[in-house]
Amino acid sequence: MDFKYNCWKLLLFCFLILSATILHAQNTDVSGTVIDAATKKPLPFVVVSFPGTSYGVNTDNNGKYALSTTLAVTKLKVSFLGYKEALFTIKPGVEQIINVKLAPMANQLQEVTVRSGKKPKYRNKDNPAVELIRKVIENREKNRPESYPYVEYKEYDKMQFSFANLKKSIMDKKWLQKYNFVLQNRDSTTVPGTYLTPIYLDEKLTQYYYRKDPEKEKTITLAQRAANFGPGIDSEGLTVYMKHMYYKVDIYSNVIFLMTTNFLSPIANSAPTFYKYFITDTVVVNNQKLVELSFTPRNLTDVLFVGKLYVTLDGNYAVQKANLTINKNINLNFVNGMSVNLEFEQNPDGKYHLSKSTTIADFGLSQNWKGGLFGVREIAYGNYVVNKQEPDSTYRNQEDAVPEAAKNKTDEFWQKNRIDTLTTAESKIYKNTDSLRNMPSFKRTVDLATLLIAGYKDYNTFEIGPANAFYSYNPIEGVKLRFGGRTTPNLSKRYYFETYAAYGFHDQKWKGFLSATYSLNNKSIYKFPQNYIRASVQYDTYIPGESLQFVQEDNVLLSIKRGNNTKYLYDLSYRLDYVHEYANHFSYAFGLNRQNQSPAGSLYFTQQNSTGQLESVHNLYTTDITATLRYAPDEQFYQGKIYRIQVPSKNPVFTFNYDAGLKNVLNGQYGYQKVSAQIDKRFYLSQLGWLDFTGQAGHLFGQVPYPLLDIFHANQTYSYQIYSYNLMNFLEFVADHYESITLDQHFNGFFFNKIPLFNKLHWRETASFKSIWGGLSNENNPSLHPNLYQFPVTATGQPITNGLGHTPYMEGSVGIENIFKFVRIDLVRRFSYLNDPGVARWGIRTLVQFNF
Known part of the structure; x- marks a missing residue:
C-alpha cells in the first residue's frame, strides 16, 4: 500500500474535533476589488492595509482582497508600484465593501492595443511575446545563482498549515469550548478573503555556500523547530512529506516539481511548444522597464501553469517577478487551487536573485466548499553575497542531519535571526500545540488515529x-x-x-x-x-x-x-x-x-x-x-x-x-x-x-x-x-x-x-x-x-x-x-x-x- 497521503490524513484526523467557524463580532471587515482605472483590468499583488497598524494583504489574481481587524481603524490605504496611492475613510466595527480604481503614475509607459474584427489564430512565428520568451530562455543559465563563481546566502524556510473558514455551527458546541484557544487564533491577512486557523508550523534557518570550480555546495542548518503533536506523529517526517508537496520552485529549471507532479516551467527549453504567450503590459519599477508576459497552456488539460512573468529589457532578460497558478483543469487530487509567487532583488552587478518564494495551496474537500486545509510555504533569502571566496574548509563536510544544537534555539534567537516575520496567529502555534498535546481528550484522539492508521x-x-x-x-x-x-x-x-x-x-x-x-x-x-x-x-x-x-x-x-x-x-x-x-x-x-x-x-x-x-x-x-x-x-x-x-x-x-x-x-x-x-x-x-x-x-x-x-x-x-x-x-x-x-x-x-x-x-x-x-x-x-x-x-x-x-x-x-x-x-x-x-x-x- 502506498501511504503517500497518510501523513495528511493523520494530521486532518487529529484535528477533526476542532472543526468550527470564525466569529465576526466587533470586527472591522473590508473587502473589494482593485482595478486599473484606465484598462478596467483587475490588479494582483496590490498592497491594501490599515495605516498605522501591521494589518495588510495583497490582492489575489483577480484583484480581490479581504482585510479584518478588531482595532478601531478609520483609514484604508491602497498602494502599488507604478500607480498613485489611494486613501479611503472607513467605519470601524462594521463590514463594508470598497472597490478601488487605481490611476497609473505619469511615468508608466502607454499601452497601445490594436483589435481586429476577427480574432487571429495564435502563432509562434512573428509573435513578439514568443520572441521575448526565447530571449529569456537563451539567457536562463546566466541568470541562475550558479552562474557566479561563488554564492552564499541565508535562507529562512517557513511552512504553515491552517484550517480555513471553520464553521460556526460546530464551534458553538459545548464539547469544543475547551479548544477555544486554538479556534480563536485566526489570521485574515495571509490569504485574502479567507480566515485561517493555523495548526502547524515549521521553521528552518540555513546558511548556504556555493563554489563553481570545482563545483561544491554546502548547507549548514542554523536553527529548526516545528510544532510537536507528541510521539504518535513523526513531526520531522511530517515536515519532510509536506515540503515534498511544496518543493522549492526554481523558475529557471525546465521542470518545476509540486504536489508529486512535474510541471513544465514557462521558460523551459520546450515551453513555446506547450504555452501561449501574450504581452499584456509594460511598466517601470524602480527605474527598470519590465514587460508583463501572460501565459496559458495551449491544451488546458496539460500539466502546466497559468500566470504572468515580469521580464527585464536591460540585456539580461531576467525574471523580476513571477506568478504561477496551477491550471484548474488538470487531474490533481485534493487540491482546489495552488499558486506560486516569486520575487527577485537586484544584485550590485545588475543581475537578479530570488528574494522570496511563496507557495499557497488550498486542500478543500470539494471545489464548492471554501473551507478545508490551507498550506503556505514561504522561503526568504537574505545576506546574499556573490563572488566572495571562502576558505576550502567552508565547502567541505556537508552535514545532512540537523545538529541537535540547531533544534534548541531560544525564542530570542528566532526573533533576532528570522529573515521574515511571523504573523500574530503563527506566533501562537507553538504554545497552542504544547497545550493541546497535554490535553487528555487530544491524547485520546491521537491514540485512536494511530491505532486505525x-x-x-x-x-x-x-x-x-x-x-x-x-x-x-x-x-x-x-x-x-x-x-x-x-x-x-x-x-x-x-x-x-x-x-x-x-x-x-x-x-x-x-x-x-x-x-x-x-x-x-x-x-x-x-x-x-x-x-x-x-x-x-x-x-x-x-x-x-x-x-x-x-x-x-x-x-x-x-x-x-x-x-x-x-x-x-x-x-x-x-x-x-x-x-x-x-x-x-x-x-x-x-x-x-x-x-x-x-x-x-x-x-x-x-x-x-x-x-x-x-x-x-x-x-x-x-x-x-x-x-x-x-x-x-x-x-x-x-x-x-x-x-x-x-x-x-x-x-x-x-x-x-x-x-x-x-x-x-x-x-x-x-x-x-x-x-x-x-x-x-x-x-x-x-x-x-x-x-x-x-x-x-x-x-x-x-x-x-x-x-x-x-x-x-x-x-x-x-x-x-x-x-x-x-x-x-x-x-x-x-x-x-x-x-x-x-x-x-x-x-x-x-x-x-x-x-x-x-x-x-x-x-x-x-x-x-x-x-x-x-x-x-x-x-x-x-x-x-x-x-x-x-x-x-x-x-x-x-x-x-x-x-x-x-x-x-x-x-x-x-x-x-x-x-x-x-x-x-x-x-x-x-x-x-x-x-x-x-x-x-x-x-x-x-x-x-x-x-x-
Whole structure:
C-alpha cells in the first residue's frame, strides 16, 4: 500500500474535533476589488492595509482582497508600484465593501492595443511575446545563482498549515469550548478573503555556500523547530512529506516539481511548444522597464501553469517577478487551487536573485466548499553575497542531519535571526500545540488515529500492535490469532524489547517472536540515523518465495489467495544483527543467523540416501553471516510505526547484499555464498508522468538444496504487488543466478485528460513490465545430483518447481489508478511459461494508494 497521503490524513484526523467557524463580532471587515482605472483590468499583488497598524494583504489574481481587524481603524490605504496611492475613510466595527480604481503614475509607459474584427489564430512565428520568451530562455543559465563563481546566502524556510473558514455551527458546541484557544487564533491577512486557523508550523534557518570550480555546495542548518503533536506523529517526517508537496520552485529549471507532479516551467527549453504567450503590459519599477508576459497552456488539460512573468529589457532578460497558478483543469487530487509567487532583488552587478518564494495551496474537500486545509510555504533569502571566496574548509563536510544544537534555539534567537516575520496567529502555534498535546481528550484522539492508521495503541512505555495482524487465516494454521507489542523510548532510549505470541487453531501450535535491542547512539531505534545491536528469536510460518510490501503475512486482508496455497515452512531462527546508518544516508548491516526450516502442509523435503531410496528430511539447518550495504543519496522519508515511507526522489538507491553459509558451524549443513545488487530509480518524464525502475542481479556459489536457492518473489493474493510477480505461483521458479528489471509507468492522466467527459472521472493510466532471466547450473540441478532435495511435484507427477530456463519469465499490465482517488486496478498478462501447471494467463489485481 502506498501511504503517500497518510501523513495528511493523520494530521486532518487529529484535528477533526476542532472543526468550527470564525466569529465576526466587533470586527472591522473590508473587502473589494482593485482595478486599473484606465484598462478596467483587475490588479494582483496590490498592497491594501490599515495605516498605522501591521494589518495588510495583497490582492489575489483577480484583484480581490479581504482585510479584518478588531482595532478601531478609520483609514484604508491602497498602494502599488507604478500607480498613485489611494486613501479611503472607513467605519470601524462594521463590514463594508470598497472597490478601488487605481490611476497609473505619469511615468508608466502607454499601452497601445490594436483589435481586429476577427480574432487571429495564435502563432509562434512573428509573435513578439514568443520572441521575448526565447530571449529569456537563451539567457536562463546566466541568470541562475550558479552562474557566479561563488554564492552564499541565508535562507529562512517557513511552512504553515491552517484550517480555513471553520464553521460556526460546530464551534458553538459545548464539547469544543475547551479548544477555544486554538479556534480563536485566526489570521485574515495571509490569504485574502479567507480566515485561517493555523495548526502547524515549521521553521528552518540555513546558511548556504556555493563554489563553481570545482563545483561544491554546502548547507549548514542554523536553527529548526516545528510544532510537536507528541510521539504518535513523526513531526520531522511530517515536515519532510509536506515540503515534498511544496518543493522549492526554481523558475529557471525546465521542470518545476509540486504536489508529486512535474510541471513544465514557462521558460523551459520546450515551453513555446506547450504555452501561449501574450504581452499584456509594460511598466517601470524602480527605474527598470519590465514587460508583463501572460501565459496559458495551449491544451488546458496539460500539466502546466497559468500566470504572468515580469521580464527585464536591460540585456539580461531576467525574471523580476513571477506568478504561477496551477491550471484548474488538470487531474490533481485534493487540491482546489495552488499558486506560486516569486520575487527577485537586484544584485550590485545588475543581475537578479530570488528574494522570496511563496507557495499557497488550498486542500478543500470539494471545489464548492471554501473551507478545508490551507498550506503556505514561504522561503526568504537574505545576506546574499556573490563572488566572495571562502576558505576550502567552508565547502567541505556537508552535514545532512540537523545538529541537535540547531533544534534548541531560544525564542530570542528566532526573533533576532528570522529573515521574515511571523504573523500574530503563527506566533501562537507553538504554545497552542504544547497545550493541546497535554490535553487528555487530544491524547485520546491521537491514540485512536494511530491505532486505525498505524495499527498501534500507545500505553506510554509500551505499545500494542500491529492491529492488522491480530487475526489471519491460512490452510495450514487455520484461524490464527496473534497479540504483541513493543516498548517505547519513554521506557528507555537505550533498551528496546518487542514480542508477539500467535496460535494456529488448525495445526494447534504456538508461534512467537522476542527481540532485545540496544541503541548505541542513545536515540530511538525507530528514528534516523539508526545505530543498534539486536538479538532475536522467532518461530513462525511463511511461504517460500513470498514477498509483500508494507504488509505482513499475518494480515486479515491477505488471507484470501488464488490457487493452491498449502506449501508452507515452519521456521525457527536465532539472529544477531548490527545496523549502522550515517547522516549521508549510507548504511551497513551485519548479521549472524542460525535457522531451522521444516516443511509444512503439502511441502516436503526428499533426497536419495546412500542406497538410492528416497527419504524424507524433516529439518534443514543453516548458519550464515550476512552483510548489507546501502546508499540512498539525499533520501527523505516519513518514519511510520512499522515501515519507513520514502519520499519519492529522482536520486537512485543502491543496495548490495552478501550472504555466506557456514558449514559445520552451529550445526549448519551447507557452505555457500550469495551476492546480489539492486538499483532503484525514479525517472520524471515531464508531461508523461514518471517511471519507477528497479534492476537486480544475483549469483549463488556452492551446492545447496532448493529452499536455499533464490526463490523468485511470487504473489498469489489479489492485491497488486509492485515488486512481486503477480501471475507467478509460489515456489514456481528457482535459480542460482539471475537478472531482473521492473518498470512501473504512471502517465498521470496524460491520455484520459484529453477525452471529453471521460476526463471528469480524473482517472490515470498505468503500465508495467517485469522480467527475470537467469538459470540453474548443473551443480544445483537435483535431477543430476539426487542427493539434493527433489523439486516438489503435483499428485499426478507434474513439476511444481522449476529451474528458470533460457526463456525469461515476463509479465506486464495496464491499469487505471486514482479510482475514487485511491484505488488502482490492473489487468495483468503473463507472457511466458504458459503451459506450467496451475498458471493463470490473465488476472485482475487491486491496490489501494493515495495520490495527489
